[in-house]
Amino acid sequence: MSLTIFDLDNTLISDDSDHLWGQFLVEQKLVDGDDYARANSQFYDDYCQGKLDIDEYLKFALSFLAEHPLEKLQQWRQQFIDEKIRPLVLPAALQLVEKHRQRGDQLIVITATNRFVTEPIVELFGIPHMLATEPELQNGLYTGRYIEEPCYQHGKVTRLNTWLNENQQNLTDSCFYSDSHNDIPLLERVSQPVAVDPDSQLRQHANDKGWSIISLR
Helix, strand or coil, X not given: CCXXXXXXXXXXXXXXXXXXXXXXXXXXXXXXXXXXXXXXHHHHHHHHCCCCCHHHHHHHHHHHHHCCCHHHHHHHHHHHHHHHXXXXXXXXXXXXXXXXXXXXXXXXXXXXEEHHHHHHHHHHCCCCEEEEEEEEEECCEEEEEEECCCCCCHHHHHHHHHHHHHCCCCCCCEEEEECCHHHHHHHCCCCEEEEECCCHHHHHHHHHHCCEEECCC
């Protein structure tokens, strides 16, 4: 059985759920519009350029979760999924996931975006395993902090290695689908790296390395 790993944002869906969640909060007037939108865009630009300060970003992104009860957060999240995410699910991505499922592959999503935002998105694809940045939850309330290493850049490698050890798995027969140069550390460790609608830096790296490049758009 092969291990098939998927990135989520701009890979299985056609936009970035973390950035979109921030935009959704602004649209719903749940945050200070101008300041929040400006910061949200700057953090996303930093991510695209590979220079995101993940600690600063998570302080920003997780603070909203700490300000509201879980039940209300889940209501807003469901609206977000229905209005913003479902239209971005790529039919070709659903077909790709199904192809690997029919082969009997072990399927897992690994994403830098936090679990609160991404868990219901991964459920849309019926993928049973997920590694994500983990917001801290205490007594049914988010604290605004995170636990474990953020699932970002080399952190994806660390988190996946832990999961592999816990599940008696390895990367001997593995593939990873991703759009982002931020995922090069993990792409270089699997046996079949696949660049999916890659950003310019990943496209160049994939061409240099002779990796597969595909489009799900």
